[in-house]
Amino acid sequence: MEEIHLILAKNLKAFRENKKLSLEKVAELTGVSKTMIGQIERGESSPTITTIWKIANGLKISFTSLINHPQPDTQLVLRKDIQTLSEDHGRYRVYPYFPFENDKRFEVYTVEIDKGGYLSAEPHIEGTEELIVVFDGEITIRVNNDEYTLESGDSIRFKADKPHTYHNSGKSLARVNMILFYPAE
Amino acid sequence: MEEIHLILAKNLKAFRENKKLSLEKVAELTGVSKTMIGQIERGESSPTITTIWKIANGLKISFTSLINHPQPDTQLVLRKDIQTLSEDHGRYRVYPYFPFENDKRFEVYTVEIDKGGYLSAEPHIEGTEELIVVFDGEITIRVNNDEYTLESGDSIRFKADKPHTYHNSGKSLARVNMILFYPAE
DNA sequence: CGTTTTTGTACATTATAACATACATGGAAA
DNA sequence: TTTCCATGTATGTTATAATGTACAAAAACG
The missing domain is CATH 2.60.120.10 (Jelly Rolls)
Structure with a gap:
């Protein structure tokens, strides 16, 4: 089972790269330091709920879009x-x-x-x-x-x-x- | 606009009291110390995402049920x-x-x-x-x-x-x- | 190419989340 | 009452989230 902060890491990085934003730009939009944004994306930090809230609001995306990773349609378990x-x-x-x-x-x-x-x-x-x-x-x-x-x-x-x-x-x-x-x- | 960690505080406390669980019991179910559970309920702490994840899983409730507070049907803004x-x-x-x-x-x-x-x-x-x-x-x-x-x-x-x-x-x-x-x- | 700028990471420091322990309060039992 | 037990809070310490600064590599520019 994938760890929650790694899911967050992927989602955030994917979003940022999709929108072609730099760490600095995201920091500016969200009020969270670019160092922290980078650490979150690399899975090196488990941010607090207020930090995640700042990110979601600054980027104008939903809280859940940051923590839900799309389940595959089919899942094989051996x-x-x-x-x-x-x-x-x-x-x-x-x-x-x-x-x-x-x-x-x-x-x-x-x-x-x-x-x-x-x-x-x-x-x-x-x-x-x-x-x-x-x-x-x-x-x-x-x-x-x-x-x-x-x-x-x-x-x-x-x-x-x-x-x-x-x-x-x-x-x-x-x-x-x-x-x-x-x-x- | 209500702060996110206060919403979490209310939801968690309401759930716990509704289920008639003690702080200690919740700590045992979730693997989060009862001190921390208490601080979260009192709005004294902004927990990390991994802590929230532990709580949601231990209590068998969804992540969003902890952070969504029900919007009133009608909202008057003067x-x-x-x-x-x-x-x-x-x-x-x-x-x-x-x-x-x-x-x-x-x-x-x-x-x-x-x-x-x-x-x-x-x-x-x-x-x-x-x-x-x-x-x-x-x-x-x-x-x-x-x-x-x-x-x-x-x-x-x-x-x-x-x-x-x-x-x-x-x-x-x-x-x-x-x-x-x-x-x- | 060399120079400048932009972007992400490393490092040092501060703020605070998380924990273990001890304490206080309020019933229940005797 | 007195004692006991359960529950939640306060305290001290450790782990780590969060920030600011400095650095290195890559990209843009001449």
């Missing part, structure tokens, strides 16, 4: 490129496929739990829902003092703003797809 | 509340009615020029257009070595990314409405 999150002595693995970003209201994970493996999750922010589909194995989910056992092909949806646990209660590796959903307030 | 911009020894006055803001692509001024008054304008950013309607008096506008004389009821539209001048060529006070328009790229 497992080998995914950073794995493991714990319980490596007995489960979480693969973040599509992490949260700005205005998307959900994120997508895949979770593998070895036989006997156990996963305890802290409550997510209020309102969060979890949608799970089991692909392989058997999983027992405990939430709100209720226990649900799911097998391959089963699914469940629950409010995830309370503590909850996952347990591989079957005889083989369990694999599930998990969607975390954050409803708009 | 002349007495407008900050006047004068020069040429006070022989002209510029009244900024609706200044540029974020995603609006234009701003609105009224300009008064006394008899004989003269106004020289630096080029605006590339692509900028000016739309002028004359209400009273006579004005001569010079742009690109061309000269246009307008009387009450006349109007003109021109590319304002080159130097241009306004001159009250009539016998009385001249008043015009001016719109500066910044086309999207």
Whole structure:
């Protein structure tokens, strides 16, 4: 995932070069020193919100045009490129496929739990829902003092703003797809 | 016009209190110290873009929901509340009615020029257009070595990314409405 | 070509964002 | 009450954003 200040860097530089403005000219228009403009463009600085505001106003462009980088229409994500999150002595693995970003209201994970493996999750922010589909194995989910056992092909949806646990209660590796959903307030 | 970091302050505090989260909890969710969260909420700090990004992601809300404060449906602007911009020894006055803001692509001024008054304008950013309607008096506008004389009821539209001048060529006070328009790229 | 000007970067300094720690205040529990 | 715990604020320190000046390379000019 690209860092926000690098996105800003690209957008600002692209805009400036497109308009054929010098650093000095931008400094004059925005009231931000040309040194700082240069550092921002090179990704060497994470400007404060007031600085970004000065730039957006001085250049007469929107705040978001500086921080939104156009998503490609198609995005391929290979497992080998995914950073794995493991714990319980490596007995489960979480693969973040599509992490949260700005205005998307959900994120997508895949979770593998070895036989006997156990996963305890802290409550997510209020309102969060979890949608799970089991692909392989058997999983027992405990939430709100209720226990649900799911097998391959089963699914469940629950409010995830309370503590909850996952347990591989079957005889083989369990694999599930998990969607975390954050409803708009 | 409200300062950007105060808008952020309000939005963040409103969100946190609405969700009934403590500063400490927000700090834990976002990876930003609770001291900093507190200072941001009190408007005592202009956070960097990376800090805002951490907050938006940790709270699972969009970047813009933190910086956009909802415009009221109706906005009344009285002349007495407008900050006047004068020069040429006070022989002209510029009244900024609706200044540029974020995603609006234009701003609105009224300009008064006394008899004989003269106004020289630096080029605006590339692509900028000016739309002028004359209400009273006579004005001569010079742009690109061309000269246009307008009387009450006349109007003109021109590319304002080159130097241009306004001159009250009539016998009385001249008043015009001016719109500066910044086309999207 | 050499000279001048324009443009972006390096450097040194100041202002302030960000953090860790300690403190004060206001309930809840006893 | 008294004690305890939770929450937000004040304080001191470090990291870094922001600026002004000086410099180097490239472009424009003769």
